[in-house]
Amino acid sequence: MLKLYSKTHEWVKIDGKIAEIGISDFAAEELGDVVYVELPEVGAAVNAGDVLLELESVKAASPVYSPVSGTVVEVNSSLEDEPEKLSSEAESVFICKVELSEEPSGLLTEEEYRADLKK
């Protein structure tokens, strides 16, 4: 499965028409302890670059932007009870799945993303 990154620190794993979305370990590190995940609604239409959901750390709420356009078809509701998984396993825990309405664009490969972080 192809894993790509946005410049705003989300990752997306694309399998056919379905994109799994999460946040990078860099983003998780920046946020600190995640204590609440405000999941999007299943059925919600999103455009690439829109705010997809909000993550609450102890100090503040931070937006997660959608790296792709489409419709939310599934959310990881286990995060409602265990938001801390996003702090400890950010790169493997998905937050939601989006059915793509158009080809993703402007995303980075992991190599490009990591190189970008070092700049």
Added chain:
Amino acid sequence: MAKKTPLYNEHLEAGGVMVDFAGYELPVRYLTGIIAEHTAVREAAGMFDVSHMGEISVEGAGATEYLERLLTNRFSDMPSGKVRYSLMLYPDGCTVDDVLVYRRAEDKYLVVVNASNRSKDYEWMLANSACGVRIRDVSDTVALIALQGRNAVKILKGADLPEKYYTFKENVPLFGVKATVSRTGYTGEDGFEIAVDADNASKVWKSVLAAGREYGLIPAGLGARDTLRLEAAMPLYGHELSDKRIASEAGLDFAVKTDKEFFIGKEAFVCNTPEYYRAGAFVAGKGIVREGAPLFDEKGEEVGSVTSGTMSPTLGRAIAMLRLKKGVKGAVCSEIRGRQVEMTLTSLPFYKRK
């Protein structure tokens, strides 16, 4: 450009995530994270760099009388070696700052003020000065370290420590330097605040940290300081207190001696019955209600606002302090990003040590 405290390098070395706070570069947290730092203070010990706090020295034959007029608490009956919390008010009863007053001798005091108010306070104190009083801002020469938690006593064992809450000792030999040690804090736990010369700050910080390792001591940042004080329902200037709101709303009457003949703001404080009070609430649903969020009663009428809100690491749920209209009972409504949430009123504090 934000100023650095004498402990700046210690923070970087410990992986501090630095932010600008009241004009100082300070760690909001370390690599451990706010929850672990908070828990360390509640269950073992944590240490904070609070060198950003301001210290203003008040000395001279007229010092006691001056402070009696300037501040709301009473100092004429306070023995040397004691600390008292006080408000400093404007004539309209709104708050200049909330402060700690250390009585060092018959005519020598140290007033510890909030970093964000330091120059405003100093100017206010000078503007209201009297004969026989010398007022100096000594903040830049002092580093302040807060060691908080039930293990704090064990970590400093052997030192000549103040035994009672809100007392202090000066010239205490501590790790090869002379320190002023007070039994005070801003966390709701037992603990000490240790003042040393700025030049000795790093040495003391490292020594305390090393002595505390076996007692679970870790450095803690501003994030944990805020969650700890909020659970303990301690007010924070700019949130529960401000220069726009009458101080009698904040429920700090223990520090306001209205039987004193005079203090600045007394008339306004005594004569105005406030419409609002400081209340506590839990968020009934999901999410965290933050500072500034409006509050509504069941009829949809606005009845106040949130002054501080966070996730309580100790309780595992969202808590908030409110500026709430008197007479509202049971529950109120608020908003998180446009979504309505219910909040259940509760008595303060949210946490009290056993």
